[in-house]
Amino acid sequence: MYKKITEKRKADLSLAEIKFDASSNTVILSGEWSWVAIDENILASVRSIKNQNLLINGQKIKSLDTAGVYFLNRLIHILTKNKNQLKPLLLLPEDQKLFDLNEQLKKVTAKSSVEVEELSWIERAFDDLVHVWHTTLQLISFFGQLCYTFVTLFKKEYTLYMQGIVDTISRAGIGGILICAMLCFLLGVNLTYQMAPQFVMYGANVYVVNFLGIAMLREVTPLITAIIVAGRTGSAIAAQIGTMKVQEEIDALQTMGISPMRRLVAPQVIGLVIALPILTMLSDAASMLGGMLFANPLLGVDYSLFIMRLQTYVSINNFWVGIVKSFFFAWIIGMVGCFCGFRVKSNADSIGIQTTRSVVISICLIIVVDALFAILFKAMGV
Numbered sequence: 001m002y003k004k005i006t007e008k009r010k011a012d013l014s015l016a017e018i019k020f021d022a023s024s025n026t027v028i029l030s031g032e033w034s035w036v037a038i039d040e041n042i043l044a045s046v047r048s049i050k051n052q053n054l055l056i057n058g059q060k061i062k063s064l065d066t067a068g069v070y071f072l073n074r075l076i077h078i079l080t081k082n083k084n085q086l087k088p089l090l091l092l093p094e095d096q097k098l099f100d101l102n103e104q105l106k107k108v109t110a111k112s113s114v115e116v117e118e119l120s121w122i123e124r125a126f127d128d129l130v131h132v133w134h135t136t137l138q139l140i141s142f143f144g145q146l147c148y149t150f151v152t153l154f155k156k157e158y159t160l161y162m163q164g165i166v167d168t169i170s171r172a173g174i175g176g177i178l179i180c181a182m183l184c185f186l187l188g189v190n191l192t193y194q195m196a197p198q199f200v201m202y203g204a205n206v207y208v209v210n211f212l213g214i215a216m217l218r219e220v221t222p223l224i225t226a227i228i229v230a231g232r233t234g235s236a237i238a239a240q241i242g243t244m245k246v247q248e249e250i251d252a253l254q255t256m257g258i259s260p261m262r263r264l265v266a267p268q269v270i271g272l273v274i275a276l277p278i279l280t281m282l283s284d285a286a287s288m289l290g291g292m293l294f295a296n297p298l299l300g301v302d303y304s305l306f307i308m309r310l311q312t313y314v315s316i317n318n319f320w321v322g323i324v325k326s327f328f329f330a331w332i333i334g335m336v337g338c339f340c341g342f343r344v345k346s347n348a349d350s351i352g353i354q355t356t357r358s359v360v361i362s363i364c365l366i367i368v369v370d371a372l373f374a375i376l377f378k379a380m381g382v
Helices: 002-012 042-046 066-081 093-117 121-151 162-201 207-246 249-255 260-299 303-313 316-342 348-380
Strands: 017-021 026-033 053-064
Touching: 017 042, 026 066, 042 066, 053 066, 053 093, 066 093, 121 260, 121 316, 162 207, 162 260, 207 249, 207 260, 207 303, 207 316, 207 348, 249 260, 260 303, 260 316, 316 348
Parallel strands: 026 053
Antiparallel strands: 017 026
16 A cells, blocks of 8 residues: 555656766756655766766755755765765755755764774773762662661551562572572582592591581571572562563552552562571571581491581581571562662663673672671671
C-alpha cells in the first residue's frame, strides 16, 4: 500500500535532476529534492566531471528536505574528490538555512567526537573516580533511608510484608543449601589434601584439626557462603527490582501510598539476615565433614580423634565470629542488591549492568568488612 502511495506522489512531483553546463562550468540542480523525488542513482552523471572550476547552482530547486541535503553533501563530496574547485553553493534563502543548519550540526557532532577521543587516561581515571565517589554517597544515603525504615518499621500504622521475607528465606536459604554445602565440603577436602604433606613432614598430623577449625569456621566458610549468596540472591534481587522499575510497578506503589523501602527493601534484608547465618552454620558442618573424611586416609587422624580435638582445641569463638560476620554480610547483600535495582533506567541493558554491578559491589564490601572484622577481633582478643 505504501509503495503505491509513494509511486503516486512521485508521479505528481517533478523529480530531482542534475545538469552540467560545460560552457559556464555550472552544475544546475532542479526539481523536488525531497525523499520521495530523489533517485539514488542521481549522482552518477557527475562522477565523470574532473579538474574543473565549478559552480553548483541550486536556485531552481522547488523544495528541499533533509534527504535532499544529504544528497547535496554527497554531490559536493564526489566533486571535491575528483579534484574540482568549487565556488560557494547557490541556494534559495530558505534552502540555504536548512543546509547551514545541517553543517552546524555536523561540526558539533565532529567536535564532540574529537573531545571524547582526546580524553587522556588521567581524565578517564578522574571521571571513574568521580563516578565511584557519587555512587558511594548515594549508597550511604540509601543506607540511611534503610536504617530509618527499620526504626519506624514497627509503628502501628505500618505493616511488614511477611510474604516477602518468606520468599527471600526460601530463595536465599533453602535454594542455596546444596550449592553452599557442596562447595564448602569440597573446600574442606581441598585444604586437607593440600596441607597434608606439610603436616606429615613435621609429624604434626593431628594439627590439621586446629587448622581446619580456625580457618574454615572463622574465615573461609562465612566468606565463601556470602559470596555465593551475593552471586545468586543479590543479583536476583537487583534484577527483580530493576524489572519492576522498568515496568513502572514501583511508581504504581508510590501512587498507592506504599513505601517501596518497606514493601521491597526491608523484607529482602530481613530475609537474608535470617537465612545467611543458618546457611553459614550448615556450610561450617559440611566443611568440617569434608576435612574429617579425608584426614583419616591422608593423615591417619581417626574420626573420633578429629571430633574430640575439634571440641577441645578449637574455641567455640571461632564459630561465633563467623556467624556474627554473616549477619553483616547479609545486610550488605540485601542493601546493595536493592540499591542497584533502584538505579536501573528504563531499558533492558541497564538491568544487566546493575545486576552485574550489584554482585561486584557486594563482594568488594564483604571483603572490606571482613578485613575490618579481622582487625577488630584481633584488637579484642577474640
